[in-house]
Amino acid sequence: MHSRLGNRSRPGIVAIGLLLGIASASAAADEPRAPDALDVRLAHKTMTVRVGSPAVVLPGEAFPSAEVVARGREAGTLDGELVRDDGATVKTIATRTLEPGQKATVEFEGKPEPGRYRLHLRFAAGGRLVFRDAYYFSVLDPGALPEGYSLAAHPGKDGKLVYTPDYRGNRIPDFSAVGYLGGEKQIPEVPVKVTLVPEPGDATPRIQRAIDEVSALPPDADGFRGAVLLKKGVYEVGSLKIKAGGVVVRGEGPGKDRTTPLLDPAAGLAREAFVRGLAGHEGTVLVTTGRLPFSVAGAGGAEPRKEPAAEILDAYVPVGATTFSVRNPGDLRAGDKVLIQRRGNEAWVKAIGMDRIPGKKPWPPRDTTFERVVTAVAGDRITVNAPFVTAVESRWGGGSVTRYDDPGRISRVGVENLRLVQYCAVDAKVGLGNVRGSAVEFANARDCWVRGVAAEHYYDNGAFVLGRHTRNITVRDSSVLLADEKYTEGYVPRYGFKVGEGGQATLHLVENCHALNCRHAYYVDYQVTGPNVFHNCVGEKDLTNSEPHHLWSSGGLYDNVRGSVALMNRLTFGSGHGWAGANYVAWNTRGRLVCEHPPTAQNWAIGHVGFRLKGPFHDWRPAKDDAYDGGGHGHWELYRNPVRTGVEASDHEFTNVPENTLDGHPYGYWMTDRRNGWIQYDLQRPQKVSALKLSFPTFSPYVDAKKRNQPPPERDRVYFFDVAASDDGKTWRTVYKDGKGAAEGRDALHTYEFPEVEARYVRVVVKGSDVGKTGREGSTVFHLSKVVIVPEPTFDREKAVPEVKPASLFRQQVSERNQR
Structure with a gap:
């Protein structure tokens, strides 16, 4: 086995080669690294190296490598091992001394067998361990998974769930410890003492x-x-x-x-x-x-004991982990109730973009607390009853453990x-x-x-x-x-x-x-x-929406929930709600779903049936910040939309998205406040169209209770629009001009006929609205409840998306917990 400098090491021992500023052409980690005892970057030509994305190496490919830089002020020794998920050591890293600022590469000869792996790295300086961390990858072919199996979490050969973590070990958490007595006992029938x-x-x-x-x-x-x-x-x-x-x-x-x-x-x-x-x-x-x-x-409630906290030693404790190391375990014992503090310093607030919320006060440094029970102590390794739901990172301030009483x-x-x-x-x-x-x-x-x-x-x-x-x-x-x-x-x-x-x-x-x-x-x-x-x-x-509402709630599961769910950035809403939820899972949900990617974390959508929506700040990113890695869709798999007609719009207000005009929701409507705004429908191929049926919403006739003296709201709004058609979505021809419709409710459809055309796209172009049926276009506000295309479009048979397995993530996790 050879290092990059050509020195030979014993079989089964990985060489650490010195690097002289050699840049990797491979994938790089998604976020900048603050100075720490050791700076580590995983690299591989095809594996995704990004928080929240499964780190997968295809069978037959080479091992990932790790580039390390000593960041401390004194020399230290680096060692570690590559371990399979079953605990077997695959490779051992030869101990090597690194001077401050010195670079090295950990690389492995050969090709890994299918399975899940952890690369453990340790760095000792000044007579003590100053860095301990692990990096993860899985060797599998996602295309070979059976139908209905999610890459993120799926049944293994023994029927138990297999999780595919990202390169830092983050994965879908285990939610089975929730509810009365952690699910360990059923709710009892308590004897009656008094009857009324x-x-x-x-x-x-x-x-x-x-x-x-x-x-x-x-x-x-x-x-x-x-x-x-x-x-x-x-x-x-x-x-x-x-x-x-x-x-x-x-x-x-x-x-x-x-x-x-x-x-x-x-x-x-x-x-x-x-x-x-x-x-x-x-x-x-x-x-x-x-x-x-x-x-x-x-x-x-929970009252922390007046004793020194045990600092978390790991440089990174991933989402889903239940075991971690502390520097001074002291008197921690199985059965102790503990508060785990996860610190979020100014650097973390900057990394998630919440120091630059437009028009709102920036978030201050924000700590979060996990309430857990210790189930095992082995040396400095602590195991708790439920997983971490936001990663603890030393660069964001690390974390600590304190016992409490209640x-x-x-x-x-x-x-x-x-x-x-x-x-x-x-x-x-x-x-x-x-x-x-x-x-x-x-x-x-x-x-x-x-x-x-x-x-x-x-x-x-x-x-x-x-x-x-x-x-x-x-x-x-x-x-x-x-x-x-x-x-x-x-x-x-x-x-x-x-x-x-x-x-x-x-x-x-x-x-x-x-x-x-x-x-x-x-x-x-x-x-x-x-x-x-x-x-x-x-x-x-x-x-x-059903949702985490604001300020980085973490670790929730919406499992087989029907309705509207949003896991998103609420940025400027309220006092500056920002990233509302992180490390949430939507599993087999039905209806409307927003699932977006928070920086330094993830949200998962597995098996959703219905509309995949964009939140109002879906594409937002802080200006001049190339390091910001958030926004856009989260991790989606096995998604199916039974409504085949596509829809998009020039813009929309709040949750009044264009999909509301198609999904039959009794209160849903699309809203814009832009003259010449538009909403358009994609019929997937050219089809004959001869009319549109449109309806316009009515609103509450009552006044805001906080403003009793204001006049009743106007209810007789009239909307003005044109209808256009297109073959390619770029060149448009008007097929109905000067349309007019009154706000009479979702079920009051108005029909607008025109000479039959063949087109793939149909667009409603906003001209304005007014109240009092004056015929003027004095307002740019426009609401549209429902759209029916005449004749009804036809579509080619779509390949069925199989039901996700297991049907319920929560019930599967509970079943596995009961078998332990």
Whole structure:
């Protein structure tokens, strides 16, 4: 075996050759490296060397090489080994002394066998280990994977998932530790200690006394005190508080249909009449007046111990890792609860572009915290119960581990088998704009649950809120039911299931749930670190997106979620939301999906069926920053769009994308604020077209509740446009001139006929709009709800995209966890 300088080393030992500034013509890493003890760059002629992209070497190709530079102030020794995924050492790197600034190359003779590999490098100086890191690659042929298998994660020969990491080891995380007790036990049927039946009048004092009575009982061996059973019928309540662990409030069910609301706020029923009308309902119904019927809250959250933190030794701990090294493990033991701090310094903020948000304050340095439990300690190697969901990097400040206690948290609390209805009625001027409230909120709590609960007409920042200092809570078989969007104007939160209230909220599971007419149906708050999971959920008639909302939330899974989901840069929204979510996974989702690539991280979309959308800042990048590596689509595989007609537009406003005109969403529309803006449709080949059917949206007749004195909004807007056709998408001919259409709602289609033409592309060209049906084009604002091309285009048979395997990433990961 030979180094680049030709010196020979023993078989099985890799030579380190000195380099004199020789530049590699191979692929280079995606981001600049700040000075560290050792600077390492992986190189290979075909392998992708980029954070978030699987690092794959094809069978028969050479090993990757590593170029290293000593960056410290004193000489040191470099060694390491190349290891297979099963732990077997393939090559050993001969120990070599490097002077400050000296360059060397680690390279291997021969060709690797199929499998997954890690290159471990260590550098010692001044009598101590100052650098430890690993670099990853997989040898496989992606084209040889069976149909429906994702390169990012797929079943292996033994049926267990095989993950293909990027060159730093980042991969799709394991989400199986979420929910009640980390999924290790099923939610129990807690014995009833107090039973209540419906009585006329305010039931709040009776129910609160029963909760307090059970709270005073001693817990059993499993930590449970008992359940309060509310027999079926109607209870009028205000706000109830659960402050002790081991308490369950249980009804006899939300009714047969938990996806349809009982209360129609537009019906004009007085509260008393609505309550009387519920007589004979088959479930337990709580008609509420307070803005928070159930508060589940302990006295405090995670409290770090007053002891030195153990600094993380690894130069890089990748996403998906559960084992890492610390410099001073001290008294860390299996079973310890720990806070892992991941630092994000100014250099990291610059690398992700959040120091230059247009018109907004830059992000300050931003640390994130992972709450974990130590499962094993071996020397300086620590293993925890759940993976890292943002990489810890020494160049961004590294990280540390601190033990904590949480004596103020409560646990083993459940709210189940109820329907909660906040009584409300449509106001003649503001509609439902003044209605707020949450149904169930947790704070300072762990290992709790909600199941079988329907919540109607709670329009605040989440009907179900898994708030501050919470972990391992399950919300299952539950619903959030809100009224049509037309009953609110201006900003009304309308959130459904919310994870986090800023900061620590982790390891939560929302499963088999339904959200109707929500603004953000399944929502993760700022800086929340996962894993957190939304599994098998539906967003029906969602107003905007289910999403991580702002400030680098990390490590969430949307698995078999139907609706609109966005994993994207929200850059200038709000206070400067910026990159909202990193290292998120959308698996087998249905509907509309935005999945974009955050710098230094990734988002994955596997098996989506529906529209692949671009976020409003899809192509944004900081000016004059060639090092910025973000934006554009994330990692997509096995994507299928059943709508064959292509659509694009000159521009769009916020989430009012051109795809809204094709997907049948009841609230969707395309919007531009540009005269001569356009939206066009690609029929894939020249086809005969003789008419367009268009509809234009109507908006809320109510005023913003915060601006009660303003006049009612104009509702009789008229839109003006031309229709053009093209064979090549470049040269256009007008086929319908001076079109005019009134805003009468999505289902009110207006037909615009013209002499039959043959064209591949059809375009609606914006001329303007106005109110009052004056015939003027006084505004550039244009809305378009629905477009139907006549006759309906025909398409060649498309090759079917197979269903992704496994059908559910989360369920597969849980199954594998249970087998360990």
